[in-house]
Structures are given as structure tokens and as C-alpha cells.
Amino acid sequence: MQLMLPAFSTSSNDMIKKWETMTSNAGSCEVDVWSYLQQLSADGISRAAFGSSYEEGRRIFELISEQIFVAIPVINAVYIPGWRFVPTKANRKIMQIDREIQTLLKGIIQKRKKAINNGEKAKDDLLGILLQSNTHENHDEHDKNHGLTLEEVIRECKIFYMAGRGPTAVLLTWTLILLGKHQDWQARAREEVLAMFGKSNPNFQGLNHLKIMNMILQEVLRLYPAVTQLTRMVHKDIKVGDIFLPAGVMVNLPILLVQQDEKLWGANAKEFNPERFNKGISKATEGNMSFFSFGWGPRICIGSNFAMLEAKMALALILQRFSFELSPSYTHAPSGLGTLQPQFGAYIILHRL
Numbered sequence: 001m002q003l004m005l006p007a008f009s010t011s012s013n014d015m016i017k018k019w020e021t022m023t024s025n026a027g028s029c030e031v032d033v034w035s036y037l038q039q040l041s042a043d044g045i046s047r048a049a050f051g052s053s054y055e056e057g058r059r060i061f062e063l064i065s066e067q068i069f070v071a072i073p074v075i076n077a078v079y080i081p082g083w084r085f086v087p088t089k090a091n092r093k094i095m096q097i098d099r100e101i102q103t104l105l106k107g108i109i110q111k112r113k114k115a116i117n118n119g120e121k122a123k124d125d126l127l128g129i130l131l132q133s134n135t136h137e138n139h140d141e142h143d144k145n146h147g148l149t150l151e152e153v154i155r156e157c158k159i160f161y162m163a164g165r166g167p168t169a170v171l172l173t174w175t176l177i178l179l180g181k182h183q184d185w186q187a188r189a190r191e192e193v194l195a196m197f198g199k200s201n202p203n204f205q206g207l208n209h210l211k212i213m214n215m216i217l218q219e220v221l222r223l224y225p226a227v228t229q230l231t232r233m234v235h236k237d238i239k240v241g242d243i244f245l246p247a248g249v250m251v252n253l254p255i256l257l258v259q260q261d262e263k264l265w266g267a268n269a270k271e272f273n274p275e276r277f278n279k280g281i282s283k284a285t286e287g288n289m290s291f292f293s294f295g296w297g298p299r300i301c302i303g304s305n306f307a308m309l310e311a312k313m314a315l316a317l318i319l320q321r322f323s324f325e326l327s328p329s330y331t332h333a334p335s336g337l338g339t340l341q342p343q344f345g346a347y348i349i350l351h352r353l
């Protein structure tokens with residue numbers, strides 16, 4: 001994870017520089033932080049996973065967003081087996097975008113493979129790690145018996161790209177909104193950051209020791225989980241408590257509802273109170289399975305440490321340089337399509353420190 005820190009630092013500092021320019025005249029300005037944080041998180045995942053900056057990978061991001069936009073109505077429609085192979089307008093668009101993404105990613109991968117074959121050291125990013133493990137395992141990219149095929153490497157990169165860029169922006173956005181509203185917690189978080197780093201660039205060890213910030217991020221994840229629900233299929237008949245679940249049944253796990261349930265979290269379940277995480281997650285949950293913003297079990301999010309480190313880096317840099325409050329033009333309207341997003345943006349007033 002430590003190797004990813006320079007990527008997070010570069011992306012966050014790029015965003016901070018833009019905000020500094022915007023506040024340079026009046027000392028303060030109103031910003032819709034949602035769009036900046038989406039770009040920050042896209043940039044972070046791009047640099048960390050592909051070593052390419054957001055600017056270079058912009059076309060890929062545009063394509064993935066376009067594909068999701070076209071695919072959502074198709075996914076939400078009544079399921080008909082084999083329908084996705086019927087050449088409807090939407091299906092043809094999805095396939096065309098897919099081909100374009102594959103071509104772009106193939107270009108990046110092939111450039112890297114050439115460099116590795118020419119004796120260059122593999123880069124310390126996800127793609128570099130996948131390709132290097134493949135050069136040991138698999139000298140023939142079409143040999144399906146060893147290592148990953150080129151298509152599989154592409155698929156892995158695409159999953160990372162898609163799974164990694166959205167939720168961290170969501171976490172950071174709700175954090176700024178809540179800290180904009182709860183000035184006492186913003187002040188406590190800033191005090192901790194300044195005591196740890198002063199105005200210097202945050203380092204890995206320091207970020208891992210920010211207790212107040214960790215409590216704040218846990219509480220934001222509890223109240224505004226980026227992924228609001230999970231679905232699982234029951235594979236064999238099972239009894240859970242008094243409920244019998246036959247094989248084949250789909251079960252919905254409503255993360256958001258469980259994490260705000262008063263029976264599990266007490267009468268103040270819906271209030272923002274990071275203090276509840278003061279003694280860690282197991283104390284806060286009293287041993288219940290009531291906090292699972294990153295999922296649970298074998299399919300738990302593999303990017304949770306990545307997301308927390310990126311969020312801490314960005315938040316520490318913001319707190320060092322700005323104080324902020326909610327703008328009167330902010331409308332609170334969390335919307336749950338895909339991830340839990342602020343439907344009308346996240347308008348914050350930034351003040352230069």
C-alpha cells in the first residue's frame with residue numbers, strides 16, 4: 001500500500017492547487033466538491049493501477065461511464081436469458097464501447113510488455129504486477145493453461161477501474177459534507193493533522209496513526225455507505241435463525257438500513273457521532289454483524305485499504321489548507337442509483353487558511 005502513496009499525493013495535490021487558485025483572490029469560494037472528488041478518485045486509481053495519469057486515461061473513463069449509462073436500463077429490464085446477445089441498439093452500443101475500451105487498454109498493456117521484454121523493470125502498479133507475474137507464468141499470451149491471458153489481464157484492469165474510481169469519491173464527498181456541517185469534528189480532525197504533519201506532505205506512518213480521522217471516516221461509511229446493498233444467491237437450503245432459505249433464493253442485504261438501525265446502533269443511530277468508533281469497530285458494533293460497508297466474507301472489497309489511505313491523504317491535505325462549511329445552495333438529496341451520490345452536487349464554501 002505504501003507504494004501507492006505517491007500516486008495519491010500527486011492526485012490530491014493537483015486538486016488542492018486548483019482550489020488554491022480558485023480561492024486566491026477573495027480567500028474563499030464556493031465549489032461543487034463532488035465533481036472534483038470524482039476526478040481525484042479516477043486519477044488515483046488510474047495512476048495506482050495503470051501508472052497513467054487521469055488525463056491519459058480520460059478516454060477510457062469516458063467510455064466506461066458511457067457504458068454504465070447505457071447498461072443500467074438494460075440491467076434493470078425484465079431478465080430474458082440470452083437477450084444480451086440480441087443486437088438491439090443498446091446492446092450494440094455496449095459491445096462497441098467494450099471493443100474500444102479493449103483496444104485502448106491493449107495498447108497500454110502491449111507498450112508495457114514491450115518494455116518488460118526489453119529488460120526494463122516492471123512498474124509498481126497493478127498492471128505491472130499482473131504483467132510481471134505473467135512473464136514468469138506464461139510466455140504465450142494465448143496459452144490458457146498458465147498465467148492470465150491478455151483478455152484476462154484486460155478484464156482484471158477493467159474491474160479495478162470500475163470498482164475503484166466511484167466509491168472513494170463518494171466517501172470523501174459525504175465526509176466533506178458532514179464535516180462542513182459538524183464544525184467541531186472538522187476542528188478536531190485539523191488539529192490532529194497539524195499535530196502530526198504540520199503543513200508538510202503527509203507520510204504513510206502518520207496517516208495510519210490518525211485516530212480522529214479514522215473514526216470520522218468509519219462514521220461516514222456507516223451513515224452513507226457508497227454501496228447501499230448487496231445481493232446474494234442461496235446455494236443450498238439453510239436456516240438462519242427462524243427463517244428457512246431454500247436454495248436458489250436471492251437475498252438482499254440492505255447495508256444502509258442495517259447500519260442505521262436503532263436496535264443495533266442505539267437511539268442516536270441516525271446521528272453523526274464518530275465518537276462511537278473511539279474504541280474500534282468491534283466495540284462499536286458490540287460484536288454484531290452490523291457494519292459492512294466494504295462487504296463481508298470471501299467477496300469483501302479488495303480495495304478497502306487502498307480507499308482508506310487515499311481518503312486520508314486527500315482529507316489531510318484539504319484540512320491543512322482550507323476550512324470549509326456547507327453552502328446555502330447545497331440541497332441534501334442522497335440518491336442511490338449505483339452508489340450513494342449527492343443528487344444535486346455537494347456545494348461547499350472553502351476558506352484559505
Ligand code: HEM
Pocket residue numbers: 045159160163164165167168171225226227230292293294295296297298299300301302303304306307
Ligand atoms: C470507500 C470505498 C469503497 C467501498 C465502500 C467499497 C465497497 C465495496 C463493496 C460493498 C463490495 C462488494 C463486496 C461483496 O460483494 O461482499 C466491493 C467489491 C469490490 N471492490 Fe470495493 N469499495 C471501495 C473502494 C474500492 C477500491 C478503491 C477498489 C480498487 C482499488 C475496489 C475494488 C473492488 C473490487 C475489485 C471488488 C470485487 C471483489 C470481488 O467480487 O471479489 N473497491 N467494494
